[in-house]
Amino acid sequence: MEMKDNYDVVIVGAGPAGLAAGIDLAKEDVNVLILDRKQEIGCPKRCAEGLGLGWFNRLELKPKKEWAVQPIHGAALYAPNGEGVQMKRKEVMGYVLERKMFEKDMAIQAAKAGAKILLKHQVISAKREDGEVILTVEADNQTRTVRTPLVVACDGVDSLTAKMLGLNTKLDLNETDAGYQYEMTGVSGYDEHLLHLYFGTDIAPRGYVWIFPKRNGTANVGIGIGAYEEKTAKYYLDKWISEQDGLANGSIIEVNAGAIPVGGFLDKMEADNLIVAGDAGHMVDPIHGGGIGIALEGGRLAAKHALKAIKSEKYSNEDLEAYTPDWYNTRGNELKKRLKGRHLLEQLKDDDFNYLAGSITMDEALKIGNGALTKKDKLLLLSKKLVTRPGLVKIFMKYMKDDSGMPKK
Amino acid sequence: MAAKNNFEKCLYCGGCVGVCPVQAITLKDTRLIIDPKKCINCGACVSICPVGANKVEK
Ligand SMILES: Cc1cc2nc3c(=O)[nH]c(=O)nc-3n(C[C@H](O)[C@H](O)[C@H](O)COP(=O)(O)OP(=O)(O)OC[C@H]3O[C@@H](n4cnc5c(N)ncnc54)[C@H](O)[C@@H]3O)c2cc1C
Ligand code: SF4
Ligand code: SF4
Numbered sequence: 300m301e302m303k304d305n306y307d308v309v310i311v312g313a314g315p316a317g318l319a320a321g322i323d324l325a326k327e328d329v330n331v332l333i334l335d336r337k338q339e340i341g342c343p344k345r346c347a348e349g350l351g352l353g354w355f356n357r358l359e360l361k362p363k364k365e366w367a368v369q370p371i372h373g374a375a376l377y378a379p380n381g382e383g384v385q386m387k388r389k390e391v392m393g394y395v396l397e398r399k400m401f402e403k404d405m406a407i408q409a410a411k412a413g414a415k416i417l418l419k420h421q422v423i424s425a426k427r428e429d430g431e432v433i434l435t436v437e438a439d440n441q442t443r444t445v446r447t448p449l450v451v452a453c454d455g456v457d458s459l460t461a462k463m464l465g466l467n468t469k470l471d472l473n474e475t476d477a478g479y480q481y482e483m484t485g486v487s488g489y490d491e492h493l494l495h496l497y498f499g500t501d502i503a504p505r506g507y508v509w510i511f512p513k514r515n516g517t518a519n520v521g522i523g524i525g526a527y528e529e530k531t532a533k534y535y536l537d538k539w540i541s542e543q544d545g546l547a548n549g550s551i552i553e554v555n556a557g558a559i560p561v562g563g564f565l566d567k568m569e570a571d572n573l574i575v576a577g578d579a580g581h582m583v584d585p586i587h588g589g590g591i592g593i594a595l596e597g598g599r600l601a602a603k604h605a606l607k608a609i610k611s612e613k614y615s616n617e618d619l620e621a622y623t624p625d626w627y628n629t630r631g632n633e634l635k636k637r638l639k640g641r642h643l644l645e646q647l648k649d650d651d652f653n654y655l656a657g658s659i660t661m662d663e664a665l666k667i668g669n670g671a672l673t674k675k676d677k678l679l680l681l682s683k684k685l686v687t688r689p690g691l692v693k694i695f696m697k698y699m700k701d702d703s704g705m706p707k708k
Numbered sequence: 709m710a711a712k713n714n715f716e717k718c719l720y721c722g723g724c725v726g727v728c729p730v731q732a733i734t735l736k737d738t739r740l741i742i743d744p745k746k747c748i749n750c751g752a753c754v755s756i757c758p759v760g761a762n763k764v765e766k
Contacts, residue, residue: 336737345721421736437736457725457735470726472752477723479758526727532758556758558723 302417302436302445306332307609309434309447311422311460313340315591316577317453318405319598320605325412327606332445333414334436336421340406341399345455345557346591347480347511347519349494351393354592358599366400369513372492376664378656379499379649386661387493395494395511395519398591425450425463430614432464432572448614451574451601453594456558458579466570468579472526474563476506476588479532480521481540482553487516488545496587497539498644498652504528505645506588508539510546520546523559523588525645532556559588562638564631569604569619576601582630585638586668593630600626636670643667646694654691658684709765710744711753717761724753724762 308324310317313335321333349371355362371394373387410416417438424435431448452460458468489495495510502508505525512518522536540546560581568575576582577594584593604622608614627635647655655664663680666672672680685691710732718740725733725740732746733753740761742753753762 336735338737343719419737423734455722457722459725459731459734462731468726469729470723470756472727472755475723475727475756477756477758526723526756528755531760533760554719556719556721556723558721558726558756558758560726 302332302415302420302443304446306330306415306445306447308332308449308451308605309334309432309445310451310453311434312453312455312577312579313337313402313406313416313418314453314455314577314594315402315405316579316582316594316598316601317451318402318409319595320451320453320576320602321409321414321416322405322412323599323602324605325409325414328413329606329609331409331414332447333409333416334420334422335416335418338419339399340416340418341402343553344398344555345478346398346555347509347521348396348398348513349393349511349589350396350591351589352391354595355394358592358595360595362394363404366397366404367394368397369395370492371395371494371512374494374496374661375490376656376661377495377497378652379502380653380656382653382656384656384659384661384664385493387490395513396591397513422454422460425460427464427572430572448612449572449574449605449608451576451605452579453575453577453598453601455578456560458575461570461573461575461579464570464573466567466573466575468565468575468581470558470560470581471563474561475526476523476559476561477526477528477532478521478523478555478557478559478588479536480519480555481536481551482513482517482555483520483546483549484515484517484552486518486520486546486549488543489518499649501649502539503535508536517552519555521555523561526558559583559590561585561588562641564635564638567623568626569616569622571616572614574601574605574619574622580626582626582634585634585641586644593634596630597626600629637668639670640668643694648690651688651691654688709749710747711742711749711751711762711764713740713742714761714763715740717759719759719761721758723756723758727752727756
């Protein structure tokens with residue numbers, strides 16, 4: 300069980316990003332150490348556990364029965380007045396996971412490939428010395444050090460490791476959501492094959508409430524709101540649940556909380572002897588806050604660049620610098636576009652949501668979110684659907700014209 | 709004065725650790741520690757907390 304004195308690479312954080320990086324590196328016969336402060340991989344989850352099919356395809360991930368517990372066939376969006384836009388397909392479009400099983404499965408793969416995983420091991424300091432990093436690790440009431448030429452920081456929203464090594468990964472309150480969630484059982488009143496999202500300024504300011512179904516009348520019922528809001532995420536979620544007949548009498552079997560970095564993208568995700576991936580690098584979808592798939596992809600990309608450094612035995616900032624542009628080309632630029640979509644959503648008022656729910660299609664909603672409206676789409680939207688609402692036209696015109704994103708509030 | 713954490717409410721999610729501008733907060737598995745010597749009383753950890761576990765005294 301002991302930690303050795305040296306590793307080719309130390310990964311801080313055994314979440315999706317750290318485990319994905321660990322698997323890829325261990326497979327290449329790299330001497331990998333993965334540290335996590337928690338007592339159990341995947342627990343407590345800070346997550347609604349939804350993962351779209353696109354990610355399964357992109358990452359060549361095969362859904363396994365033990366963790367891909369609920370197939371999802373679409374989504375339903377609800378305006379404050381209860382009116383909804385829905386899309387449901389015959390084919391499976393994604394899964395709600397049992398995330399602790401998913402992460403443990405990944406940990407097993409990493410260990411099988413040769414990575415060393417240690418839990419209840421907390422990194423408390425990191426400093427450079429003679430071209431290497433010395434990490435101080437606290438475990439079992441003792442402090443020990445470990446040396447490595449390369450740290451992959453996958454330590455989630457805390458991301459203290461990168462900060463200790465001089466890379467600023469601080470979360471900006473304006474670009475962070477506060478999340479809160481109950482896993483509930485004995486609940487009903489929703490289609491178990493759809494993800495359900497509820498919008499409105501009284502329901503969830505700058506965010507939404509979600510029901511992500513799991514099997515047997517069980518679901519993740521949660522909320523994400525702007526972190527600067529005065530009232531807490533818990534306050535809004537409790538209030539909303541108490542008003543839903545199908546939920547109010549359910550039982551809570553798990554309570555979750557977490558911060559979601561929804562848009563403060565980092566310009567730089569590497570430094571001497573350091574690469575950052577996952578939530579620590581703010582790799583999250585700005586619209587829906589999903590970060591599992593992006594963390595897996597980011598972890599793999601980090602592993603690719605780490606491997607190059609290890610093979611050439613060069614670990615300086617300049618040697619690692621290709622990582623950030625590589626990430627932007629793979630995913631970051633697309634996410635930046637979606638940030639525009641979120642800034643648009645933030646400006647909508649309750650009666651705008653009500654109006655849109657009654658007039659636009661799910662396809663149009665998705666295209667707006669993805670920043671993928673064609674010229675024809677735009678004209679059609681403006682001339683046929685939004686024309687009666689000057690306020691909306693103004694917001695949309697700005698959104699469609701301005702490629703640098705909407706101005707911040 | 710420094711921010712204070714109410715451990716009965718805290719769900720040790722780490723959100724406040726990430727927004728603290730001076731790295732005054734450390735999360736140790738299930739225990740949140742705020743260093744009163746570093747804290748500048750900015751209130752960011754209060755705003756972000758999903759359950760209202762942190763307080764700053766004015
Ligand atoms: C309420 C909520 C709902 C969400 N819902 C979804 C969803 O439905 N779908 C989706 O795709 N995404 C969702 N997300 C986002 C998703 O959970 C994250 O993006 C994802 O977990 C990021 O993975 P990661 O590996 O970067 O970080 P994490 O999973 O947070 O892992 C980081 C790890 O680092 C460890 N660590 C931190 N500091 C140290 C240290 N100093 N020493 C040792 N270990 C350390 C932590 O213990 C942790 O295990 C949600 C987030 C929240 C908060
Ligand atoms: S944000 Fe709140 S719940 Fe999360 S660790 Fe900080 S004090 Fe605890
Ligand atoms: S009040 Fe500000 S400085 Fe003090 S612990 Fe909270 S976030 Fe950090």
